Amino acid sequence: MALTDVAAKSAKPREKAYKLSDEKGMFLLVTPAGSKWWRLKYRFAGKEKLLSLGVYPEIGVRDARDRRDAARKLLLNGIDPSIDRQMQKAASSERSENSFERVAREWFAKFSPKWAPGHASKIIRRLERDVFPWIGGLPIAEIKAPQLLATLRRIEERGAIETAHRAQQNCSQVFRYAVATGRAERDPSTDLRGALPPAQKTHLAAIVEPVALGALLRAIEGYTGSPTTKAALRLAPLVFVRPGELRMAEWEELDVEAAEWRLPARKMKMGVPHIVPLCKQALQIIADLKPITGHGRYLFPGERTGERPISDNTLNAALRRLGYSTTEVTTHGFRATARTLLDEGLGYRVDWIEHQLAHAVKDPNGRAYNRTAHLDARRRMMQKWADYLDKLRQGADVIPLKPRAA
Numbered sequence: 001m002a003l004t005d006v007a008a009k010s011a012k013p014r015e016k017a018y019k020l021s022d023e024k025g026m027f028l029l030v031t032p033a034g035s036k037w038w039r040l041k042y043r044f045a046g047k048e049k050l051l052s053l054g055v056y057p058e059i060g061v062r063d064a065r066d067r068r069d070a071a072r073k074l075l076l077n078g079i080d081p082s083i084d085r086q087m088q089k090a091a092s093s094e095r096s097e098n099s100f101e102r103v104a105r106e107w108f109a110k111f112s113p114k115w116a117p118g119h120a121s122k123i124i125r126r127l128e129r130d131v132f133p134w135i136g137g138l139p140i141a142e143i144k145a146p147q148l149l150a151t152l153r154r155i156e157e158r159g160a161i162e163t164a165h166r167a168q169q170n171c172s173q174v175f176r177y178a179v180a181t182g183r184a185e186r187d188p189s190t191d192l193r194g195a196l197p198p199a200q201k202t203h204l205a206a207i208v209e210p211v212a213l214g215a216l217l218r219a220i221e222g223y224t225g226s227p228t229t230k231a232a233l234r235l236a237p238l239v240f241v242r243p244g245e246l247r248m249a250e251w252e253e254l255d256v257e258a259a260e261w262r263l264p265a266r267k268m269k270m271g272v273p274h275i276v277p278l279c280k281q282a283l284q285i286i287a288d289l290k291p292i293t294g295h296g297r298y299l300f301p302g303e304r305t306g307e308r309p310i311s312d313n314t315l316n317a318a319l320r321r322l323g324y325s326t327t328e329v330t331t332h333g334f335r336a337t338a339r340t341l342l343d344e345g346l347g348y349r350v351d352w353i354e355h356q357l358a359h360a361v362k363d364p365n366g367r368a369y370n371r372t373a374h375l376d377a378r379r380r381m382m383q384k385w386a387d388y389l390d391k392l393r394q395g396a397d398v399i400p401l402k403p404r405a406a
Contacts, residue, residue, distance in 0.1 A: 005061045026068045038064040040071055044080045051081050079150045087134050087147055098183045101136030107177040114271035118244040123170055130155050130167050141184045145191035162199040206333030208340040214392035219322045229318050231289045232300045238282045238386050240338040243331040247309045249299040274358045277379035279386035348381050
């Protein structure tokens with residue numbers, strides 16, 4: 001039977017503490033001193049626990065039930081309300097010297113200069129939005145797996161499963177850094193293997209059928225928007241770098257005489273310098289672009305100000321303007337196009353292709369190859385690829401070309 005406000009108000013102290021039951025595990029504990037405490041009895045992980053919901057009459061019957069219902073909702077989502085409360089209290093209290101947030105920001109400051117700017121920005125935003133508000137203020141050495149899981153569950157609850165997995169990975173990196181610097185004993189994220197549902201792997205849309213690719217290349221040639229955007233669209237299939245690397249290309253990175261685009265480590269996702277051999281067609285696009293944007297820093301500056309490159313969405317928006325949906329092709333998809341057709345269509349060595357995509361490739365001894373590995377072979381491959389694209393654009397019947405082994 002539900003407890004009324006009148007019954008709570010009229011409850012008198014006795015020699016021993018006693019309970020007045022409400023509903024759904026909540027009761028009012030009346031102490032011999034006359035204090036009246038709201039409590040919630042619940043079970044979590046097979047253990048019976050108590051949660052304080054406040055003191056009557058400061059917290060009335062209705063407010064106590066609201067707190068009870070909020071706690072029960074957490075339980076339904078697999079979160080222990082007692083742990084959740086501890087985390088929220090810690091997050092709002094003064095940051096300790098070795099709090100998770102302080103260590104995480106130290107880790108980020110140490111390693112982010114070697115990352116591509118876009119990659120670094122995503123990581124710090126993810127931590128600030130989804131992790132720091134809940135465990136940022138806790139001493140990193142005291143964080144246990146259930147507390148980390150409760151934080152990840154919040155991300156999972158909004159349907160962002162992949163983001164939850166990425167947040168777990170980033171937290172693991174922070175914990176390992178804390179272990180290495182003597183501020184934690186272990187990485188608790190390793191106890192959470194299998195705790196999150198698997199992320200559904202999605203692939204960015206790409207065209208890998210030669211005839212359809214030829215049609216796309218012809219559509220790009222007919223683009224009537226900004227000449228800068230058109231140049232970027234024409235160059236993208238010839239260099240197949242990541243979209244962020246393309247839009248942030250700088251004139252000083254180009255060595256036209258050597259026919260190379262040399263990207264510094266700070267711009268690369270893997271934090272390793274990269275060389276893109278420039279085919280004749282790419283050099284011609286760059287030469288045509290020089291009178292338009294060559295006076296500034298970027299090959300593809302934004303229209304509002306030349307101090308910044310075109311935005312993340314500019315090239316994808318141009319593809320939409322050409323009539324291609326997000327399920328048909330994306331700028332990032334040019335990488336998958338090259339990866340598939342160079343391997344399956346033209347028969348090039350996979351390690352050459354992976355090097356050109358700036359993926360992590362190791363030699364037989366497990367060591368990472370340097371940026372100049374197979375450079376001459378990659379140079380020939382890139383020119384053959386550009387010639388192949390020319391034939392597709394012209395609508396010719398293209399017979400796969402099998403390169404000779406280098």
